[in-house]
Amino acid sequence: MTDTRYIYDLSEGDISLKSTLGGKGAGIAEMNRIGVPVPDAFTVTTQSCVAAMENDGNWPEGLAEQVDAALARLEERTGLKLGDPDKPLLVSVRSGAVVSMPGMMDTILNLGISDASVPAVAALAGNERFAYDCYRRFIQMYGEVVEGVAPNVYEDALTELKNARGVAQDTDLTAADLKELTETFKTLSNEALGGAWTSDPREQLIRAINAVFKSWMNPRAEVYRKANGISRRLGTAVNVQQMVFGNRGDTSATGVCFSRNPATGTKELYGEFLVNAQGEDVVAGIRTPRPLAEMEEVLPDAFHELLDTMEKLELHNRDMQDMEFTVEDGKLYMLQTRNGKRTAAAAVKIAREMVAEGLLTKDEALLRVEPAQLDALLHPGIDPNNTEKPIVKGLPASPGAAVGGVCFSADEAAERGNRGEKIILVRFETTPDDIHGVMVAQGVLTAHGGMTSHAAVVARGMGITCVAGATAIKIDPAGKKVTIDGVDYHDGDVITLNGSTGEVFAGALTLVPADLNEDFLSIVEWADETRRLGVRANAENFEDASKARELGAEGIGLARTEHMFMAADRLPSVRKMILAENEEQRAAALEEILPMQQADFEQIFTAMKGLPVTVRLLDPPLHEFLPNLVDQSLLVQKLELTGAPTEQVEAEKATLAQVKRLHEQNPMLGTRGCRLAMLYPSIPEMQARAIIKAALAVLDREGETVGVEIMIPLVAYQQELSTQREIVTKAVEEEFELAGKRLDYTIGTMIELPRAAVCANEIAEVADFFSFGTNDLTQTGIGISRDDAEQGFLGYYVDTEVLAANPFETIDQDGVGGLVSLGVERGRSVKPDLKTGVCGEHGGDPASIEFFHKAGLNYVSCSPYRVPIARLAAAQAVLKNK
Ligand code: ADP
Ligand code: MG
Ligand code: MG
Numbered sequence: 001m002t003d004t005r006y007i008y009d010l011s012e013g014d015i016s017l018k019s020t021l022g023g024k025g026a027g028i029a030e031m032n033r034i035g036v037p038v039p040d041a042f043t044v045t046t047q048s049c050v051a052a053m054e055n056d057g058n059w060p061e062g063l064a065e066q067v068d069a070a071l072a073r074l075e076e077r078t079g080l081k082l083g084d085p086d087k088p089l090l091v092s093v094r095s096g097a098v099v100s101m102p103g104m105m106d107t108i109l110n111l112g113i114s115d116a117s118v119p120a121v122a123a124l125a126g127n128e129r130f131a132y133d134c135y136r137r138f139i140q141m142y143g144e145v146v147e148g149v150a151p152n153v154y155e156d157a158l159t160e161l162k163n164a165r166g167v168a169q170d171t172d173l174t175a176a177d178l179k180e181l182t183e184t185f186k187t188l189s190n191e192a193l194g195g196a197w198t199s200d201p202r203e204q205l206i207r208a209i210n211a212v213f214k215s216w217m218n219p220r221a222e223v224y225r226k227a228n229g230i231s232r233r234l235g236t237a238v239n240v241q242q243m244v245f246g247n248r249g250d251t252s253a254t255g256v257c258f259s260r261n262p263a264t265g266t267k268e269l270y271g272e273f274l275v276n277a278q279g280e281d282v283v284a285g286i287r288t289p290r291p292l293a294e295m296e297e298v299l300p301d302a303f304h305e306l307l308d309t310m311e312k313l314e315l316h317n318r319d320m321q322d323m324e325f326t327v328e329d330g331k332l333y334m335l336q337t338r339n340g341k342r343t344a345a346a347a348v349k350i351a352r353e354m355v356a357e358g359l360l361t362k363d364e365a366l367l368r369v370e371p372a373q374l375d376a377l378l379h380p381g382i383d384p385n386n387t388e389k390p391i392v393k394g395l396p397a398s399p400g401a402a403v404g405g406v407c408f409s410a411d412e413a414a415e416r417g418n419r420g421e422k423i424i425l426v427r428f429e430t431t432p433d434d435i436h437g438v439m440v441a442q443g444v445l446t447a448h449g450g451m452t453s454h455a456a457v458v459a460r461g462m463g464i465t466c467v468a469g470a471t472a473i474k475i476d477p478a479g480k481k482v483t484i485d486g487v488d489y490h491d492g493d494v495i496t497l498n499g500s501t502g503e504v505f506a507g508a509l510t511l512v513p514a515d516l517n518e519d520f521l522s523i524v525e526w527a528d529e530t531r532r533l534g535v536r537a538n539a540e541n542f543e544d545a546s547k548a549r550e551l552g553a554e555g556i557g558l559a560r561t562e563h564m565f566m567a568a569d570r571l572p573s574v575r576k577m578i579l580a581e582n583e584e585q586r587a588a589a590l591e592e593i594l595p596m597q598q599a600d601f602e603q604i605f606t607a608m609k610g611l612p613v614t615v616r617l618l619d620p621p622l623h624e625f626l627p628n629l630v631d632q633s634l635l636v637q638k639l640e641l642t643g644a645p646t647e648q649v650e651a652e653k654a655t656l657a658q659v660k661r662l663h664e665q666n667p668m669l670g671t672r673g674c675r676l677a678m679l680y681p682s683i684p685e686m687q688a689r690a691i692i693k694a695a696l697a698v699l700d701r702e703g704e705t706v707g708v709e710i711m712i713p714l715v716a717y718q719q720e721l722s723t724q725r726e727i728v729t730k731a732v733e734e735e736f737e738l739a740g741k742r743l744d745y746t747i748g749t750m751i752e753l754p755r756a757a758v759c760a761n762e763i764a765e766v767a768d769f770f771s772f773g774t775n776d777l778t779q780t781g782i783g784i785s786r787d788d789a790e791q792g793f794l795g796y797y798v799d800t801e802v803l804a805a806n807p808f809e810t811i812d813q814d815g816v817g818g819l820v821s822l823g824v825e826r827g828r829s830v831k832p833d834l835k836t837g838v839c840g841e842h843g844g845d846p847a848s849i850e851f852f853h854k855a856g857l858n859y860v861s862c863s864p865y866r867v868p869i870a871r872l873a874a875a876q877a878v879l880k881n882k
Helices: 015-033 046-054 063-078 118-125 128-147 150-167 175-192 199-213 219-228 292-298 300-317 344-356 361-365 372-377 412-420 432-440 456-464 518-531 542-550 560-566 571-579 583-608 629-641 646-662 673-678 680-702 720-739 754-758 760-764 773-784 788-791 793-799 814-828 846-854 863-878
Strands: 007-009 041-042 092-098 106-112 236-242 253-258 270-275 321-326 331-339 395-398 401-407 424-427 443-446 465-468 474-476 483-484 486-489 492-498 505-506 535-537 556-559 611-616 707-712 744-753 769-771 837-838 859-862
Touching: 007 015, 007 372, 007 401, 007 673, 015 041, 015 092, 015 236, 041 063, 041 611, 046 063, 046 199, 046 236, 046 474, 046 760, 063 199, 063 236, 063 321, 092 412, 106 128, 106 629, 128 150, 128 199, 150 175, 199 236, 236 486, 236 611, 253 292, 253 300, 253 571, 292 583, 300 321, 300 344, 300 443, 321 492, 331 465, 344 361, 344 372, 344 518, 361 518, 361 863, 372 483, 372 611, 395 456, 401 412, 412 424, 412 432, 412 680, 424 432, 432 456, 443 456, 456 465, 456 773, 465 492, 465 571, 486 680, 518 863, 535 542, 535 837, 542 583, 542 793, 542 863, 556 837, 556 859, 560 583, 571 583, 571 646, 583 611, 583 680, 629 646, 673 680, 680 707, 680 720, 707 720, 707 769, 720 744, 720 859, 744 754, 744 760, 744 814, 754 760, 754 814, 760 769, 769 773, 769 814, 773 788, 788 793
Parallel strands: 401 424, 424 443, 443 465, 535 556, 535 859, 556 611, 611 707, 707 744, 744 769, 769 837, 837 859
Antiparallel strands: 007 041, 041 236, 092 106, 092 236, 253 270, 253 321, 321 331, 395 465, 401 492, 474 483, 483 486, 492 505
């Protein structure tokens, strides 16, 4: 026999044992400890579940004996006995993981009721009908949940009986009817299991505990864990608890309540109850529960005790509580309490008000709001009082809510969206070719792809609602329809998306506007008082920059210039520049581009005047600007075959030759970043001029301009940066000369190659600042291409927990993070005050932000809508590392 302890009695536990007893088990133990009435119980530890899981489902040595001993102690304490004909003990078997998890095994109630004990249950309650009602419910619940009997076996028999008696409701069946039903259920169960049905309560208890262990590994639970980053290694606990009966007549009841309104955060009575009901009757929707306020009339004593208990539990846990209770013959019992889930609006309200009430300090309040939740407040949301049920659920890929008519092609969405129609783009998954459709849509719904799928990333960046990976929908783009839960939605049919929860609804739900109210503002302002990291935004146009500023960005950490080159009116000039055969041609093309670039910069600088803006010089994979090699070859062939004019053929042939010459096997690792600028110095020179002209123009016009920071991309060698620095400095100084005035500017670089991180001390000698491009650093550091990895093995790695998380979503702290730390350290070894930041999606991820805080960076930069998240996450990083 081992010494390992697998069981705690109710009185032995407390909240500090949550990882061992699970949330539910630790919660009831803590309530018991502080004198709140709780039915007696014992809890089988989460470690027992893990031990069984690791041993092919076999129980660890000693567990069965410990269950028997714990049961004997419970029997002793209650003066009752499982299956006893005189004084029967009835228990519930409840699963409870450390974090509350849907998809786990349903609770078994009334275990212990048997042929031997049912008469005593009837006698003690003075109610035979009640006893047989419990019995038949138990057989059904146990049969379905533990033994896997098909639900219709029981339901059909029940319907048959009701038909035979000519009644509509279960409640119309008599004691005799239910007794008969119980017999039928037993026979049917035994038949379904080929004679293996057990009626022995002890055996049932063992099997029920085992079923909870097994449910930890069921596919529903797996899916939920994966979506929420919960490790399988946590296991679930099993609570075996004496039954209390809310269904013993009119002085009994059961209900759920919250200490504050979880939808709005308001401190008010919130909950529901049902008289003469058990367990999940309240949430099951068979009978309509009554608002809690009405309990005062029906069960006044229990009601007032409940109010006091709610208050006590909230004060004790110093957080809003979500509770379950049962009243048996007028006596109140609490069955569960936990910190309540809440909407984003409620989270900020409760945090702020608890500070005002003196319940929390500001620091504690800051830790009470999930940074990611704030996002939901920045977008319109679904009315919190909505009662519609979703038709399907996907991943909450980009928050907010959207109402629109379904549309199945990006082209059509673009056209209809531009006409002002409200569109929901429904695609199997999106590609960069769909961007024009995504941009004008209210929301995007995809059947495929995860939280970092193309659709998700693009939608988040643009603040467009997205539900991704709704695998249960069937899209038929040719037939212009999508089938959801058996219903067809045709082109133009209206649906509503909730990108904050992943839910999809039929029809148009009422939306409420984004709410940057006092509660929200207080929280982010408190965060600003606490955080050390600066927060900037990635933006490359006026709208995004303005939005970022409104949301509290302290500058722009990354203004990319590629997109400025991609616009339809520019691409011809840009191609001319790239395909130029000599410096003259190139200079001419650049002359055309310069004023366009300058205009772009002026817009951004106007939005950000007074703040620093980092402009990154061109970093294109070349192929993005060029005609496709295959397409161009085909074009030439076609022109030759159709006898097109020689001039035209020759021109296209010349282009083809250029495309061939510039063709790269691996463009992401080819002539990118400063490499192109090294080959064609006139490009960075033009960009530097455009930047300075713009900054001076804004200074003239607005009386104020931005802090100019010019950033050289993808540097590996000191020589690259020093060369680029010379080119840029020369151009800048010439512009100052021309304008007859100057302004402050700095020149720095992206660190996005392992070599740059390792040789950061050399590079720092010629850099005024570093900005870690952690997306590329992840690709180059781990040696993976994001597109290929996310389409391929990465999902498998995350599923099988080879990796704890997708390294593009949250930084790989040991590896890529190590390169960042090394870069900071080596850079500062030569320039102690070297300014360092992070741009890229990790800059908006709370876990990565905590890492960057610890690594000593100066700022993070993220997409505009993530700025408030980053502000809060940066404050939490300080508080968590105090
Ligand atoms: P869930 O995790 O789904 O909420 P619970 O274990 O909390 O499952 O139980 C389901 C329902 O059964 C709840 O309404 C709960 O209050 C009730 N219940 C659980 N144990 C008991 C008990 N010992 N006596 C009475 N009701 C119980
Ligand atoms: Mg449940
Ligand atoms: Mg519960």
